[in-house]
Amino acid sequence: MTFRKPTLSWLPQLNSQVWILAAGRFLSGIGTGFTLFYAPIFFVNQVGLSATQVGIGLGSASISGVIGRILGGSFADSKFWGRRRTLLLSAAVSAVASLVLAMSNNFHIFVVGNLLMGMGIGLYWPATEAVVADLTQGEQRNEAYAITRLADNLGMGIGIVLGGVLIGATGAYRELFVLDAISFVVFFGVVYVAIAETYKPGEREQQAFSSWATALRDRSLLIFCLVNIIFTTYISQTQSTMPLYFSNFLRVEASGKGFSPTTISALFTWHLVLAILLQMPVVKIFKRLSHPYALCISALFWGLGFSLIWFTGVAASSQLVWAILAMGVFAIALVSYTPSASSLITVLAPESQRGVYFSINSLCWAIGYFIGPTVGGWALDQPPVVAHGLWLGFALSVAITIGILQYLNQILNAKNAEGNAK
Structure with missing residues (x-):
């Protein structure tokens, strides 16, 4: 008697590292969902910041996010950093940012936490998108990007629901940021253990400035x-x-x-x-x-x-x-x-x-x-x-x-x- 290994034929046939990355993004998404809608409520109603201060603090993440995106793209295309180390750096910075936000009790610490979070997110996106591109070809790429986006959205949705349940039961807003930090640590572990470097430098690797100049002429x-x-x-x-x-x-x-x-x-x-x-x-x-x-x-x-x-x-x-x-x-x-x-x-x-x-x-x-x-x-x-x-x-x-x-x-x-x- 022979046994066939069950398969999920309806799922895209993708490199195993894409699925591992998607799993990591799902876990990280849960942490993001914990704080996405509840941070402004917490910092206005419980910490005592004004709505204007919260708006300025959240907006500061966009400023550092621009810097992070520029660095993230350059790091992901460098021999020293590559995609993997850039993702690890992103997870580490984001985990620290969540802990800073968990300890925030005034406007200045709140801004520092958001600046760090913006930097972490900025480092993350160019590297994670490049990893998916490296591991797929042709029509596979649409399915791979769909899977990773699905993991993001599903994790975020679950995080929003669980965050609401936790707040309703305990009113413990600060713990949400701690859970967010833990999710980034888990993501760090997934990348460190299971994701190999996918960057393959060409014969003539361009310097960062030259690479950006070439792209901006495209x-x-x-x-x-x-x-x-x-x-x-x-x-x-x-x-x-x-x-x-x-x-x-x-x-x-x-x-x-x-x-x-x-x-x-x-x-x-x-x-x-x-x-x-x-x-x-x-x-x-x-x-x-x-x-x-x-x-x-x-x-x-x-x-x-x-x-x-x-x-x-x-x-x-x-x-x-x-x-x-x-x-x-x-x-x-x-x-x-x-x-x-x-x-x-x-x-x-x-x-x-x-x-x-x-x-x-x-x-x-x-x-x-x-x-x-x-x-x-x-x-x-x-x-x-x-x-x-x-x-x-x-x-x-x-x-x-x-x-x-x-x-x-x-x-x-x-x-x-x-x-x-x-």
Whole structure:
């Protein structure tokens, strides 16, 4: 009698290190979820900082995050650091940052903790994206990026739920930051034990400055950066502007007020759960499409979602139904964007410069997350007609996004034709 080893044929056939990295990211995501929504509440209501001070402290992470992303890209492409050591450094800095935040009892320590956290996150993204690119090829990459993003989102969702349960049962906010630090230590251990160095320097390794200069002269990359900033501006709206819009600018027929905090929380939970469920099916559908074409489809979903948000604001009834539809459409838009965008970077980047290219990609997120809340906050401070019109403006902007992607697709096709001719 023979026994067959059971297999999960529906799962992508990926390098084992990709699965190990995804497991580490899942555990780290749980720690991030512990503190994501609860840090502002804790530092305002229990530590006694003002909302302005908390905003400044959280914003300071973006400043150090830019520095971290630049260093992370350069380190990931260096012989000494490479991808693995950069990930280890990122986990160590992030663990220290969480402990500093756990001990924070005044504004200055709070800022130091956020500066360290921004640095750790900045170091992390170029290196982890480059590892996935190194370990995969072709159509595999979309599935690999989908798996790691799924691990991030699933971990974060579980962390948010567990954090809420812990706070509800004990009120122990500081312990959440300690748990976050432990998650980074676990991630450090996973990388140290199970992840091998994947960086393979070319025959003529470029110095950091030269590598950045070469990347910034890549027209295809610069065009992608423009469209990537637009996409990340879209994404930031769902996390920064939309909750306040739902609360303050809707007039639900039963109460004449906006959605309650419980309803808003349920809407975003629905969005996250649907994104988790759809991540792999959407990637399987999109994996045979060119990356610019897949991003065009994502842009159409963003446009539809923003149109539904506009209709939610101006509709006389059934606002909750329209909001549920909108958040569902945004889930599809998000899961069709992230793997395609990361895979496109691997197409654009020379193998020895993937760290720098992913660093530039990550900087686009930092810029988008600066532009999005700024524009959204300004619009919500204006008369309601402007606040409602914001979403219609974003929906119309999708035409520009698709136009840029079509231009990028033409450039990439011309490059491929030129390469085939040679």
